[in-house]
Amino acid sequence: MKSIITVLVLAVLFSACQNSAKKKTANEKVSLTAAGATFPLPYYNLVFKNYTESKGTLVTYGGIGSGGGIRSLTDKVVDFGATDAFLDDKQLAEMPAPVVHIPTCLGAVVIAYNLPGVDELKLSNELLEKIFLGEITKWNDAQIAANNAGVTLPAKDILFVHRSDGSGTTHIFSDYMTKISTKWAEKVGTGKSLNWPVGMGAKGNPGVVGTISQTEGAIGYVGSEFAFSQKIQMAKVQNSKGEYVLPTIASVSAAAKGNIPDDTRIMLTNSNDPDSYPISGFTWIILYKEQSYNGRSLAQAEETVKLLDWLVSAEAQTEAANVNYAPLTEDAAAKAKAILRSITYDGKAILN
């Protein structure tokens, strides 16, 4: 009996060894690891899968949040990180080596509401400020009615639903509110989680949408990547040119028209373009400018940069709209490509 078991164990061990040996020869190609923001996760999952299928390089992306993405890059445990908020000058200085930002697509924050029968709701900056600071508490308030002629608004209480967890969505939303309202800037400010003056919190985009669609009279902000896939009412928001714009792939993309700095580190909220939806923003991939660190091979560095170069190319960008993200403008994509060409391995440019 004992000898049979020994033979079996040996056989299993032997075949396991052979398996792994085979795998190694077949898998000479490098595999890339990345982690960061959850906002672009569905987009990255889709395009990275396509990339693996067509080019054979395995790309693994972990959606662990922007903060986690920055930490992972700092600790040098990933090939690149991803974040919804660019690193400010102070954060950049704290990184162990120079870091570059590559914008990959645009997303937006939509204002969702639940008012049966109200198909169009126009919200001016002033109304946004007053509703979200709790100064207007009823839907049939004269100030909302004045802005929405011809719409019958019910005498319901306004219930503001915000995120209860920390989130890049909250960051973009509050960044916009801070830009359009000095009162908001003073009382609340910008951040991933805030000291909310009114309303109730729900966890994640699905939590917020769930609560809004379950509660008549609710209003809240939701990431476009999730909101666009849901049947939910969305308000038109007034942009800096005074136009009321509905969030769509095109109006979100339009936010990136105009002056993008060469390092692409810019919050696009309250964009100057007349067609733009004002609560829009880039999401970035971050990586080290000098790719030779921690004993990384040249092949590893080359694959990293090639992948990103493909990610901002037209081929990958057309996929973005399929999963409810807005593609980069030509200008932004060109700037991203220029940045990628500045990335070096041992001081020599990787792409040319």
Next chain:
Amino acid sequence: MNSDKITKIVLFSVSFIILIIAGGMVFSLVGGAIPSFKTFGLGFITSSQWDPTEGKENYGALPFIAGTLITSFAALIISFPLSFATSLFLGEYFRNTRVAKVLGTMVDLLAGIPSIVYGLWGFYVLRPFLIDIGFENQGFGVFTSSLVLAIMIIPYATSLSNEIISMVPNDLKEAAYSLGSTRYEVIRHVTIPAARSGIFAGYILAFGRALGETMAVTMLIGNANRIPDSLFSTGNTMASVIANQFGEADGLKLSALISIGLLLFLITGIVNGIGKLIIKKMS
């Protein structure tokens, strides 16, 4: 070495591991809580500010302590008539009958339902119902959470009380019957006094469970960081603020959340301590 000695050593080392784990938890909680207590002092417990905005970070735990205690007490009060009646039914009136067995199994089943399922039920069934009957305006808040919590803690209170009530010696009860007592009188003057400490222990256990409940509450309480001013206002609890904000927290905020965890640990400890003291006095 004889088997007796081996058993002794194994038992001793295993219980020692538990001691180390519990000690390690306290140690890391205290370690993580130090920065926030250094910054805010004891004011951390009494302040109702919760401002995570960069540059003006200011944290206080009072809204969450209040939310936790209020929801848990309310749940205890709501569940008391239900669970007490059930345990009398199971342990005294219909002891060892088929009805009691079915009902007992159902009550135990309640304890086995994951708390997220309670949360979903509260969110999609109970909350719209409360709005429909005009009881609540938007259905989120202390009352709805307490109601769901009350149902969740019923099995904890019931099982133990039921067990203790059915353990009251028959001799005692028969003596009372022989003196001409009615069934109500026997329960009132014999069963309950004899089982008092056990019943109380059941409610302490249930209360402890309510204090730490997270998922169901976070789905229903509204997660608004303020002290609830009425039963129907929104609020937040200690467990639910930790669950919600832990993901993106770092630095001082992380320390503040760990401090809340430490406080929750202390409150649960104090509740259990008081419970044990009272049980000792009763028996």
